[in-house]
Amino acid sequence: MKPAKMPLEELMSSGHLACQGCGATQAMRFALKVLGPKTVLAIPACCWSVIDGSFPNSCIDLPIYHTAFETAAVVASGLKAGLEMRGDTESTVMAWAGDGGTFDIGLQALSGAAERNEDIIYVCYDNEAYMNTGIQRSSSTPVGAWTTTTPVTNFKKRPKKNMVEIMAAHSIPYIATASTAYPEDFMRKMQIAKETRGTKYIQILAPCPTGWKAPPELSVSLARRAVTSKIYPILEITRNGQKLKVWKDFKPTPVRDYLLAQGRFRHLKDAEIKTIEREVEDNWQRLLAKEKMLESIPGFGE
Amino acid sequence: MVEKVEFKNYREMPIRAMTISSMLWNLTGSWRNVRPYYDFKTSPCRLGCPTGENIQRYIYLITEKKYDEAWKTIIEDNPMPAITGRVCYHPCMSECTRKDYDEAVNINALERFIGDQGFQNPQWMEKAKRSKKEKIAVIGSGPAGLTCAFYLARRGYPVTIFEKEKALGGVLRWGIPEYRLPNQVLDKAIASILESGPIEVKTSIKLGKGISLSQLEDEFQAIFLGIGLSQSRELGVKNEAGKGVVPGLEFLHRINSGEKVDAGKKVVVIGGGNTAMDVARCALRSGSEVTVVYRRTINEMPAISEEIEEAEKEGVKLHFLASPLEIIRTKNTLSGVVFQQMKLGDPDESGRRRPVPIEGETFTMKVDTLFTAIGETADLEGLEEKLEQKWNLILTFGENGNTSREKVFAGGDVVKGAASVVEAIAAGKKAAAKIDRLLANEPEPEIEDPHTVGIEDMNTDYFTESKRNRVPRIPQAEVTGSFREIKTGFDDVLAHSEADRCFSCGVCNYCDNCWVYCPDVAIKRLRDEYEIDYDYCKGCLVCVHECPRNALSTREEGK
Structure with a gap:
């Protein structure tokens, strides 16, 4: 893997309130470099409603609409409609929400907007728990993880919700997952999202060193290991949910290394790690099988 | 410094909650307890090279297609890259970090590539004029003598080379066969050295026959002996x-x-x-x-x-x-x-x-x-009783080639015994620097403690395995029975492909990674440089960890 190249323009500035090594902040910086100055953001309650600063200051040189927890998608829809009413069809509207505001609390609004195929980009920066409020479990928290509501004596037993499949079921034009460790890939996907009409859903793994109980310098490294250990596949779903493309061009690394580098998994016993390893491999195989199956539908290869 | 906007009462507030200022007033640098800083190390290849060529730098310059700068970088430590690029035993490659990853970078072939580029661009060699009055004699025109003459002439000293044979080159001419080092390459290399400054050549003169060391000491302010080993040992x-x-x-x-x-x-x-x-x-x-x-x-x-x-x-x-x-x-x-x-x-x-x-x-x-x-063995006739010897070699003190006589220096095989071309070059270079210090009455430079890096310091996530590019050769059928040069050398494509394999250990090569991943936008990307803005750097150290080549180090704050 070669180091990334990216545009020089900065729409995000220093002085923000993110923790050290924050993945969500990196993700925002990458996204804004693609979207450019003609962009409006809708941010629900999440880390980013704190990161950007206290009223009337903001680290982002763009209009931001801070919304209630469950309403990112619907506010973004309204913003887009309002802009269009005023004759501005050019500006991009992006809802930028955490996994809590996407997987759990904002799912209804997102589902509604996606079903109507509103012309918005919905980015979920996935740090796998309610980090802003103090690391509570969300439905995005992976199996085996510690959070303050799933303590080590009773760590999370249920798997991570498959949000991508839910979004694919809405037949929207573009769905992708990404990781902060692969900025060029993420920025390419943001570019596609910017150029596509209709609802675009992009979910980017944004490590939270604070909540994952890992040293901040490992932020990017963990985002990379999550992908190379096949825990967090990087994929694109196009043609209204009909075509799946999984990124496979990497050197696989052990699941165990990824888990044990983080404090939130350190309580796991050997047998539990083995179970997770098996599940990761099963999920990966199922994903590849699905990719192949969709390719083999007659007339779909063209 | 940006002022923080605060409202004293509700009348000062805008009608809607809206941003009117940035967060730049918030100097998050105060959160930091560990400070990252750019700290370039010495690449192991450079430490492995007896003459200390800045290998990382010239390979980087090849990737940038700046061949002239690459050539000038080598010339700082070695005046004959086209020769060492052919005959060196390349200890640099045994130190290459990449050998612990897949295969060492073919540094030797890249050096030859740049050396040959130098022949095509003779204007790269800057011509030095005589600026010093002290005259220097160099005895022997092998790699040690030529190198010593080159670095002294470059500093403006008039140098006279004495050679016992009709042609210059010493072991390069008489000891190394043409299929490894063609005569025309040697001739070009010698010509470029002789043209670089005030160098005079006197051939067919042997020390001890016609001229003696004491005669030379009267006429010259310093003498360098690089007479090599010229006699085969008997069975x-x-x-x-x-x-x-x-x-x-x-x-x-x-x-x-x-x-x-x-x-x-x-x-x-x-x-x-x-x-x-x-x-x-x-x-x-x-x-x-x-x-x-x-x-x-x-x-x-x-x-x-x-x-x-x-x-x-x-x-x-x-x-x-x-x-x-x-x-x-x-x-x-x-x-x-x-x-x-x-x-x-x-x-x-x-x-x-x-x-x-x-x-x-x-x-x-x-x-x-x-x-x-x-x-x-060395032929030390004519030197006897004037210079201290050991095992029929000239005895030197320290690593600058000082002999038992103040004005006389020695280096190369005549000091080390059968060693290598590159060690002779290193000896010539060091002696030249020492002679300059002696004549200019300058103090000894402080010896730096070179800290280096190894494979464990690299972030290998950014590298992919690749095979070393081998040097193209003439067909094996043409090798036998002919003295044609066996290796034909890299072309541009191969040179670039090989130069791209260099990890640039411990030295920044402007890959942008630190700048890309900084969550605090605290790294400024300047021309050929990055700068950390310590007003905002929170000390997460992502830049240090994600630097593929360990060009950053850390220091605890307040210490």
């Missing part, structure tokens, strides 16, 4: 003197003078070093059947393994664990050699296992010519 066996037993160096000298030498059908070379390999391969090219006889085994051979492989590939036979005992002569012509069968005993002081004769086991080989290549 010391019965009937050695006479026709058919030829010193390897003499044979190489004649071959390299362009003479056709018929050594007969069956040729045996005694020895296991580089000279033995050169003699064997030259004899093979002259049409003989060649066997190299060495008293230990292939593992103990001092020759570069690449040379041994090449020799075998060309058809040289290797015979181990045998040592000549007696030369058989019939009517004063050589007819055969009696060999003693050996076995390996305990290791000696060099760490290699000592050969021990097996009593009573001998064998006889039919031989037309026997070449001796068991080592070379």
